Amino acid sequence: xxxxxxxxxxxxxKSGTSVKIECRSLDFQATTMFWYRQFPKQSLxxxxxxxxxxxxxxxxxxxxxxxxxxxxxLTLSTLTVTSAHPEDSSFYICSARIExxxxxxxxxxxxxxxxxx
Amino acid sequence: xxSVTQMEGPVTLSEEAFLTINCTYTATGYPSLFWYxxxxxxxxxxxxxxxxxxxxxxxxxxxxxxxxxTTSFHLEKGSVQVSDSAVYFCAxxxxxxxxxxxxxxxxxxxxx
Numbered sequence: 001x002x003x004x005x006x007x008x009x010x011x012x013x014k015s016g017t018s019v020k021i022e023c024r025s026l027d028f029q030a031t032t033m034f035w036y037r038q039f040p041k042q043s044l045x046x047x048x049x050x051x052x053x054x055x056x057x058x059x060x061x062x063x064x065x066x067x068x069x070x071x072x073x074l075t076l077s078t079l080t081v082t083s084a085h086p087e088d089s090s091f092y093i094c095s096a097r098i099e100x101x102x103x104x105x106x107x108x109x110x111x112x113x114x115x116x117x
Numbered sequence: 118x119x120s121v122t123q124m125e126g127p128v129t130l131s132e133e134a135f136l137t138i139n140c141t142y143t144a145t146g147y148p149s150l151f152w153y154x155x156x157x158x159x160x161x162x163x164x165x166x167x168x169x170x171x172x173x174x175x176x177x178x179x180x181x182x183x184x185x186x187t188t189s190f191h192l193e194k195g196s197v198q199v200s201d202s203a204v205y206f207c208a209x210x211x212x213x214x215x216x217x218x219x220x221x222x223x224x225x226x227x228x229x
Binding site for chain 2: 004034041042095103105109
């Protein structure tokens, strides 16, 4: 089946630094990727929709200048958390969409745990 | 707005016990409903789905019926196994590849 990877799987950084998280579709091309954030014991919250070659669409309440999303190719989207603070500590999950014909499915990555000290 | 509410976990069962995880939703229009499962260290996987009222989704012994009258999509399995231990998410969306709204997840632990 389709596989989506994320790198790194976990990261610890100091407050004020920036962290980049990669999301790759390994065996398919994805015109659309989604970024979610998950707090402990809470649901996945959609942060933004990333379309290859265009600007990401952010959900209401998500700071686009803080969470920079780049979808430079059909197999890679990146999320950069800029000037990270402890409240940005969370589990970040991406998914990649396959569309075509009668297919419209998304596959999820395993997630990246970010801890900001 | 649209929302999904799941029963809180963790749920701990003995092997071969009956499983029910409750899920209710609030939505406009006619969404599809999904159950996803997340095994430790892995990404969410689609377990089953139902696209309209009274549809029953099923997979790997799990079932859920789209009940519009009670706005529910409860997940059931007649006899759980240790390998079913995972976190289960109920979700709604207007297509499976598009935006999804998730419940908070329910952790299931099955003991031998």
